[in-house]
Amino acid sequence: MFWTPAFPGWRGCYHAPVYNPSRDQARQFFFDSWRKYRAGETLSALETIALQVILLHPEYHPLFDAPERNLDRDYAPEHGTLNPFLHLSLHLAIEEQLSIDQPPGIRMAFEQLRAKTGAEHDAKHALLECLAEIIWQAQRANAAPDQALYLECLGQKLRT
Ligand SMILES: [Zn+2]
Numbered sequence: 640m641f642w643t644p645a646f647p648g649w650r651g652c653y654h655a656p657v658y659n660p661s662r663d664q665a666r667q668f669f670f671d672s673w674r675k676y677r678a679g680e681t682l683s684a685l686e687t688i689a690l691q692v693i694l695l696h697p698e699y700h701p702l703f704d705a706p707e708r709n710l711d712r713d714y715a716p717e718h719g720t721l722n723p724f725l726h727l728s729l730h731l732a733i734e735e736q737l738s739i740d741q742p743p744g745i746r747m748a749f750e751q752l753r754a755k756t757g758a759e760h761d762a763k764h765a766l767l768e769c770l771a772e773i774i775w776q777a778q779r780a781n782a783a784p785d786q787a788l789y790l791e792c793l794g795q796k797l798r799t
Pocket residue numbers: 695696726730764
């Protein structure tokens with residue numbers, strides 16, 4: 640599974656399958672959570688978090704209402720469209736990081752960003768940008784993501 644308490648905090652984020660080709664499980668998980676919500680079924684704790692993340696993004700709701708068209712859809716970088724599944728998966732990673740304050744200090748950085756931007760979603764997008772950046776760097780260097788760099792990036796967002 641791409642995001643479970645079995646991979647707490649940083650590692651959970653690092654091992655997220657959005658960063659490797661086996662993306663189907665992650666996508667299916669989002670679709671299932673949404674379908675259950677629409678059908679009025681009971682959601683698990685993890686599905687509830689996934690649902691909250693989807694609800695934050697009304698622009699993606701039509702996508703989730705049409706799984707047959709979107710489950711396998713490609714979002715090649717050259718098309719210039721942001722991959723919604725990647726975006727939501729990063730959101731999930733951030734929810735997990737915030738819930739256990741991993742890397743340490745992330746919760747405080749988030750609170751400060753929220754105070755600065757005045758909007759929770761904007762603050763989370765600042766986290767998301769930094770996270771995406773250091774994951775990208777880690778992949779290029781074939782190394783683990785650099786937590787210090789992550790917090791440094793957030794500090795920069797606070798100052799600008
Ligand atoms: Zn978002």
